[in-house]
Amino acid sequence: MKPDGMLRSCLPVILAVTAGWICLLTAAFAAETDPLRGQIFIHDPSTIVQDHGRYYVFGTHQGIAVLSSTNLVDWRREPSVFDRPPAWTWKVTTGYFVDFWAPDVIHVKDQFYVYYAVSSWGKQTSAIGLARSPTLDPAATNHAWTDAGMVIQSTNGSLYNTIDPSVMQDRDGRLWLAFGSFWNGIYLTELDARTGLRAGTNSPVFHLAWNDSIEASCLTRHRGYYYLFINWGKCCQGTNSTYEVRVGRSRNITGPYLDKAGVDLADGGGSVFLGNEGRFIGPGHIGVVQAFGKTWISYHTYDAHYNGRSRLYVRQLKWTLRGWPVAGKAVGVR
Numbered sequence: 359m360k361p362d363g364m365l366r367s368c369l370p371v372i373l374a375v376t377a378g379w380i381c382l383l384t385a386a387f388a389a390e391t392d393p394l395r396g397q398i399f400i401h402d403p404s405t406i407v408q409d410h411g412r413y414y415v416f417g418t419h420q421g422i423a424v425l426s427s428t429n430l431v432d433w434r435r436e437p438s439v440f441d442r443p444p445a446w447t448w449k450v451t452t453g454y455f456v457d458f459w460a461p462d463v464i465h466v467k468d469q470f471y472v473y474y475a476v477s478s479w480g481k482q483t484s485a486i487g488l489a490r491s492p493t494l495d496p497a498a499t500n501h502a503w504t505d506a507g508m509v510i511q512s513t514n515g516s517l518y519n520t521i522d523p524s525v526m527q528d529r530d531g532r533l534w535l536a537f538g539s540f541w542n543g544i545y546l547t548e549l550d551a552r553t554g555l556r557a558g559t560n561s562p563v564f565h566l567a568w569n570d571s572i573e574a575s576c577l578t579r580h581r582g583y584y585y586l587f588i589n590w591g592k593c594c595q596g597t598n599s600t601y602e603v604r605v606g607r608s609r610n611i612t613g614p615y616l617d618k619a620g621v622d623l624a625d626g627g628g629s630v631f632l633g634n635e636g637r638f639i640g641p642g643h644i645g646v647v648q649a650f651g652k653t654w655i656s657y658h659t660y661d662a663h664y665n666g667r668s669r670l671y672v673r674q675l676k677w678t679l680r681g682w683p684v685a686g687k688a689v690g691v692r
Contacts, residue, residue: 392663393690394670396433397425401594401668402460402522402574405645406430406656407470409494413649415656415670416461422474426494430649430672431690437496439472439489444505447476450485460522460574460643466533470494471554473509473535475521484520485511486537488554509535509556510547517563518545522643526577526611527551534611536566536575536586543568543624544575544588546612564612567623574601578646583607583681586615587644588628596666599640603657604628605683618682632685637662638671646675654689 400417407414413430417423421438440458461474469490477484488506495501512520524536533551538544544567548557567575567588574589585607591600606615606623614622621627632641638659645656653675660666674686 393431393688394433394672395431396427397435398433398670399664399667400425400670401658402643403645403656403658403670404460404462404472404643405464405524405576406647406649406654406672407463407465407494408647408649409465409470410498412495413647414463414494415645416463416472416474417658418457418459418461420457422458422461422472422489424494425670430654433670439474439503440505443476444487444507446507447485447487450476450483450508450511451478462523462525462645464525464527464533466527466551466554468492469554471525472503473523473525473554475523475537477519477521482512482514482516482519482541485509486520486523486535490554506554509549509554510537517542517565522573522575524575524577525549526579528579528611534577536577538567538575539573540571543572544586546577565624566613566615567606567628569626569628571600574643576644576646577611580677580683581681583609584611584615585683586613586623587631588623589642590628591640593640593642595640596660597639597662598666599642599660601640601642602630602634603632603641603644605631607681629682631683632657635659639666641671655685 402418404416412426414426421440424436425433426436427433459475463472472489486509489503491503492500510520519539519541521539527533533549536546546564550557576587578585587605593601606617608615617627617629641657641659647654655675656672658668659671661669672689676684676686
């Protein structure tokens, strides 16, 4: 065979191999993409919400950390929610140092509700509290956080551990709070939408998911299904963290939630949604937001380029033809 004939016969193979390498390089680049700028370091980020042209996210911090952005790419730090812990929180931690863990936020009518947890590391003596403000803009004249007190509490021997609140308002206006960490897993209870507090002192509590190491739930709805995101594994160990995000879905907000194989999340089921990607380790605390005509997820990840510091990540949320969520491109990536 002449050299030019050999080249023509091999050309399809060469192009196929080249295309394969391009795909691999593109995937690797996507996993390493870091489009966010400014103040991006945050732990246990809340759902992102919008107020007067800015997007806000809350995170674990002594006074509840707050970041804001106009475009989901450039972030700046805002004043914390609390200057000092509300008096009741000291009783929950029995005088131990009060920190505010894993907040979540929602806009209901004319108020923003921020739910937060207080606890002591590895203990079941925990509570979820509520702070309210008519606006998130710290420059607004009506900006003021009012603590509404305790929403739900756990003590030694309770079925659950009341940390990692995740709030969702359904289409019928009913307000729900998912919560839980380790122990018997993730639970759900109804809230009073008018106050943001629990619907009743003894309102029903529904068991949604369980695993030996589970926390950081997030509820969302898509085309007739409710989706429950949960974290398996352990956080807070930098690049040694073992967090990964799992998911299940249900026709009813109270469950049962089944994974792709039909296993109930309450029985240890959960399909993998998000794991380690290159330098980004241990993704956790999913939030879902609609912005710029698309659906986005926010979460924290431990960044190997910053010695395992916990930072914010925002990317598109896609859906398969079978109705299962898929993580898409990062914000700002075309």
